[in-house]
Amino acid sequence: MLQGIGSRGRREIDARRAAPATLTLFLAPALLLYAGFTIYPVIRTFYNSVQTIGPQGQQHFVGFANFSALLQTDFVFWKAVGNTALFTIVATIADVFGGLLLALVLFARAPLAPLLRIVWFTPVLMSYVVVGIIWVWIYDYDWGLANQVLRAIGLGAFEQSWLGDPHTALWSVMATHVWKWLGFNMIIFLAALYALPGEVLGAAELDNCGWAAKLVYIIIPMLRPTVVNLLVLSFIGKMMVFDLIWIMTGGGPLWSTETVSTYVYKRAFDWNTFDLGYPSAVAVLWFIIILAFIVLMTRLLRQHDRLEF
Amino acid sequence: MAVVAIDGLGKRYPGSSEPAVEDFTLTIGDGEFMVLLGPSGCGKSSVLRMIAGLEPITTGTIAIDGRVVNQVPAKERDIAMVFQSYALYPHMDVFNNLAFGLRRRSVPAAEIDRRVRQAADKLGLTPYLRRKPHALSGGQRQRVALGRAIVREPKVFLFDEPLSNLDAALRVSTRNELIRQQHEIGITTIYVTHDQVEAMTMGHRICIMDKGEVVQIGAPLEVYRSPANTFVARFLGNPPMNLVPIELGQSSGRLGNVDIPLRSWSPRALGHARTVLLGIRPEDLYETPPRPGDDLVPIAMQVSAVEPLGAETLLVLTLDDGTTDIIARVGRDTRLRIGERATVLLDTTAVHLFDPTTTRVIPRDLP
Amino acid sequence: MWRRTPLLLFVLLYTVVSGGPFIWVAVMSVRTTPEIFASPYALPSRFHWEKFVQAWAHSNYSTYFWNSIIVVSTAVVLITIFGAMAAHCLARYRFRGNRPIRFLILSGMILPPQLLILSLFQILLDYHLYNTLTGLILVYVAGHLAMTVYILEGFFAQIPQDLFDAARMDGYGDFEIFWRITLPVGAPALFTTVTLNFIVLWNEFLYAVVLLTEDDKRTLPLGIMHFMGSHQLDVGMVATGLMIAITPVIVLYALFSDTMIRGMTAGAVR
Secondary structure (H helix, E strand, O other), X not given: OHHHHXXXXXXXXXXXXXXXXXXXXXXXXHXXXXXXXXXXXXXXXXXXXXXXXXXXXXXXXXOOHHHHHHHHOOHHHHHHHHHHHHHHHHHHHHHHHHHHHHHHHHHOOOOOHHHHHHHHHHHHHOOHHHHHHHHHHHXXXXXXXXXXXXXXXXXXXXXXXXXXXXXXXXXXXHHHHHHXXXXXXXXXXXXXXXXXXXXHHHHHHHOOOOXXXXXXXXXXHHHHHHHHHHHHHHHHHHHOOOHHHHHHOOXXXXXXXXXXXHHHHHHHHXXXXXXXXXXXXXXXXXXXXXXXXXXXXXXXXXXXXXXXX | OOOEEEEEEEEOOOOOOOOOEEEEEEEEOOOOEEEEEOOXXXXXXXXXXXXXXXXXXXXXXXXXOOEEOOXXXXXHOOEEEXXXXXXXXXXXXXXXXXXXXXXOXXXXXXXXXHHHHHHHHHOOOHHHOOOOHHHOOHHHHHHHHHHHXXXXXOOEEEEEOOOOOOOHHHHHHHHXXXXXXXXXXXXXXXXXXXXXXXXXXHOOEEEEEEXXXXXXXXXHHHHHHOOOEHHHHHHOOOXXXXXXXXEEOOOEEEXXXXXXXXXXXXXXXXXXXXXXXXXXXXXXXXXXXXXXOOOEEEEEEEEEEEEEOOOEEEEEEEOOOOOOEEXXXXXOOOOOOOOOEEEEEEEHHHOEEEOOOOOEEOOOOOO | OHHHHHHHHHHHHHHHHHHHHHHHHHHHHOOOHHHHHHOOOOOOOOOOXXXXXXXXXXXXXXXXXXXXXXXXXXXXXXXHHHHHHHHHHHHHOOOOOHHHHXXXXXXXXXXXXXXXXXXXXXXXXXXOOOOOHHHHHHHHHHHHHHHHHHHHHHHHOOOOHHHHHHHXXXXXXXXXXXXXXXXXXXXXXXXXXXXXXXXXXXOOOHHHHHHOXXXXXXXXXXXXXXXXXXXXXXXXXXXXXXXXXXHHHHHHHHHHHHHHHHHHHOOOOO
């Protein structure tokens, strides 16, 4: 009896320790939900990727057949991989460096900077559905703003069916995506710029350093960690791009905007081939590739910095 | 009102080879103001946190009024603590900061209100009861932290360097305030500090710690007058005690080319030692004789620095060996200048001797 | 002054590019479709406010709106409470398993939704939660715990330990300390995660489109898509629908722009 009280008391003595029951109560709700709706689905998707699952849920083991079909004969998948890669690389670079440009403009004491910062951030808050529908209109052949502007400035020859032409569709969606996310990167860079030590910038001024030189030799190198952070963050996000493409083009025309994510969705829920096994294999393969990229980029870009995002 | 008895207390943090506290034994009497003094990392804060119940005890026991509290959680020990950072609850106003500890103890609301207002009144916090901590000055925050301990009316007060975040002037006034409060309330108090002035002025007794162990316990002046080893000798007093190696002769020691008579030590006390450390407090060196007598020995040295402090002047004197510096505290009207040769008088009845290998004091054994 | 002209031009241009589309939709929302087709970029000749009543009444807009309110607010409350509990536990206590549990939860931030969505579809069918708002709420909560715990844990870890020690000496237990110290002191971080989760979930599309199919279960983003589908040619009406969807966000943004910006970027700064 006495011993029981003693051992219970002992845990409460240390300010940084708590009884196992206390720890469990704190962690249980989060961990249970996380286990049931995140860990279990991940495991089940891995399991599904080596199965064929029929419309009534009947499934049988097929080994790596899904993966080999995917890698060897599925030209849509490879098309989607190519599109996703192009989208990821171009949009990431445009996002991060565009955001940096906007941040520098505001940092250079543009008039109304505090207000502009809020206005320029607005697209980040809007849902993909809203942004997608607005930009479908902007890209409309007949009355869309894009063609109207071209006609107005005498470049009518360049007017396009932006989303209808396989050559321009991916680039058009990409432009919308960049438009939506530029403000996000801008805010992060702006925060990083204001966090730069004032003495260093002041010292550069004393050294008679011009704006351009200050930018190249002082500001950009000091922002390096932020640039790397945002590149990785943006890269991961874009490898999973789905919503905007699904809303604007549905992956068409002629698979010209198909990404891995839209393809997974289509194979699972949109095509008549009701089989969750095959798209699971696509998702698993793509996750492994994303993971490899995260590890690779972390190793290459961060040197000894800690992974943070 | 309580007696705190600490017996053989030890603390070892996991992953650390050296114990943070070792064989710490100390009894603090009812109503006593005990100061734990030592440099940072000496283990004094660990002792305090173990008394508070915030840190588990590795070995030994802590008893409050005869009841061993090793296994008693902090909230049941009836102890209040004032933290170095004050640890005021930033989201509560002063009133609620003071009342927070009482609410949990099912004190009636009217009684809480009475006690909080009484403490606020005593500490001059009444105008600030509805302010949040961020709207208070450093000194006011310190008083809220103190008030939070007072309203609890606990058995024991613990203070963890409560004055170290205040500026110098405020520190002196708050120190006096604390002494007055403790005297009025009369609650057993354990006060941790690394500041020897605080220790000397505040404590009924001082417990000096070094490297996790107790070095000396005693009343402030007693410890100052007879330090147990070179660590205490150097730690108490500003500037610290001069320690100079001397060659021993027959009942005297040789400092440079001067013989220092050591009449209070028998040859037996000095044993076989050839060299000992001579300890001289800066105030035991004089420019002019303070009294007639043959126990003042003149020593001629080079003046290498003069530091006038206003009320007094410090002289840095260099022995003829050219390497040993001795600091002397002399009157403010000294005319000595750098580079001059000076003869100061050493009061040989006030010197201390220390064993250079054990660093312990060699006690006087003759009247 | 001349040196700054290119800068000013750029500022003006980008302001038009970033804000213009919303102004355009706002203008179209009070014009009729024939007016719009006659001249897509003209200002309204007459304000057709009745279109808002029409859009609200003649489609299921009120249902979509309330579904979104229910799903998002329930999910945000649960994420905040559960996330804060877990974050407090991970930030405050040392225990065996602390690091693995932290790693497990935080690794959720890099999981692509596609990896989860296929089997979540099956799992919700198994649990009889498919096509229910409850199912979507649970999926949302689980999916956004990682980022929430990440942000809150970082903030809670910076609350000085002395505060917790003081509360302990004042007689409070673990759960009271969480409730009376961590939550109030951590309020700024809680506001941030609430904002972040609110905006992200209010706009969420992928999980909703897979897990909800019945019309009266749809959340706002699905509702707009559906509305768009059934009013394909009625551009004016769709614009009105869009305005209904974005107005709450715009109003909140006008009031709390700094909080919302901090919320949306919370995971990336630090």
